[in-house]
Amino acid sequence: MSAVLLWVVCPKDNAHSLLSLVPRNCCTQRRCSSSSSNKLLSSKLSFSSGVAAYSSAVANPSRSSEERVYEVVLKQAALVRESRRESALGLKKEPIETDGTTDWNLLNDAYERCGEVCAEYAKTFYLGTLLMTPERRRAVWAIYVWCRRTDELVDGPNATHITPKALERWETRLNDLFEGRPYDMYDAALSDTVSKYPVDIQPFKDMIEGMRLDLRKSRYENFDELYLYCYYVAGTVGLMSVPVMGIAPESKASTESVYNAALALGIANQLTNILRDVGEDASRGRVYLPQDELAQAGLSDEDIFRGKVTDKWRSFMKGQIKRARMFFDEAEKGVAELSSASRWPVWASLLLYRQILDAIEANDYNNFTKRAYVGKAKKLISLPIAYGRALMEPSKLAKLVMR
Ligand SMILES: CC(C)=CCC/C(C)=C/CC/C(C)=C/CC/C(C)=C/[C@@H]1[C@@H](COP(=O)(O)OP(=O)(O)O)[C@]1(C)CC/C=C(\C)CC/C=C(\C)CCC=C(C)C
């Protein structure tokens, strides 16, 4: 992973570093030749004010982030609807064929390597993907690896060397792989995936935009700004994943509502991440929590840097946790609509991640010095629960999750 970072930081000097990621029999210096609502949950806590136009997805800054992101949701949903219609009519295009030089063994190796990375970084999630069909599973691995590498650019060991120029180069690579010109074997796997499934480039570009935001911004004025950030770095993952995980053929839900749920799961996960990591982020000079909400609670950045759990802090955190749970609730509505084999890993990740919020409560809201985590026993119990939910029909499940 760090070799890729080096390439992004300084592509010429470190071109050789990339070799370490690629088996000797795969082309490297030259490119591989493989083929490549409804508004979402207007939370009571949400403050919708105009935000600066830092979105690559949508240009009009006078609308709220939710409205702007919803446009992307509609576009993604339309793509999937079109692809389902083509399948139903037997009109489906064959995957892009290249110049005949595609080496299927190399492509299989590329996907295998993606699986290995996924198993290393996200064990439970990897196990869940094993229940998916082999085609879907490896496509999800390829998306996972691209997201992980993108995140590593700003969060990994070489993050201090990352510049806007480096992110520009990463985006050029993205454009290339979407056009069937992958640079390395991980890119080759994703390139193949996006040629087979109705995956759009926009959420990928938006994730890079989120990394740009992380480089230049360390405060969020209000929830509207934070929402957009969460969409960029995590909501996008939901939008990338749905076309690959597939919607159940028997699903009666609208495609938009499934995408909305996927977006909500990404937002919920990222909000949870932010609440878990308050202390850690503060030590890097970062405060993701909305400034106006902090002020309304009588809190400021100084209180966060001081890291003292007070009643004010507890009460503020209760509101933040409540909002994150509302996004999880919104996400739950969509999981049952996914194709049956994809539901389990999604339920598992939802149940596991949501329990981090319980752990913050159990730590008496000390997210300054105590890391909230879900213990092994709780993790293990969650897996069969997730499996049970994955087997349930949407109507029965709806009653259960209404609790
Ligand atoms: C089944 C499933 C969960 C599929 C998603 C697989 C996938 C492509 C994951 C990529 C995750 C990733 C590497 C994102 C990069 C940015 C990032 C790190 C975001 C944070 C993830 C948590 O990771 P971690 O705890 O390791 O964070 P640190 O870097 O250590 O701080 C995020 C919080 C976001 C992850 C977002 C999702 C997993 C979205 C999931 C949504 C779906 C899969 C859609 C499901 C569909 C419906 C209808 C609900």
Ligand SMILES: [Mn+2]
């Ligand atoms: Mn991260």
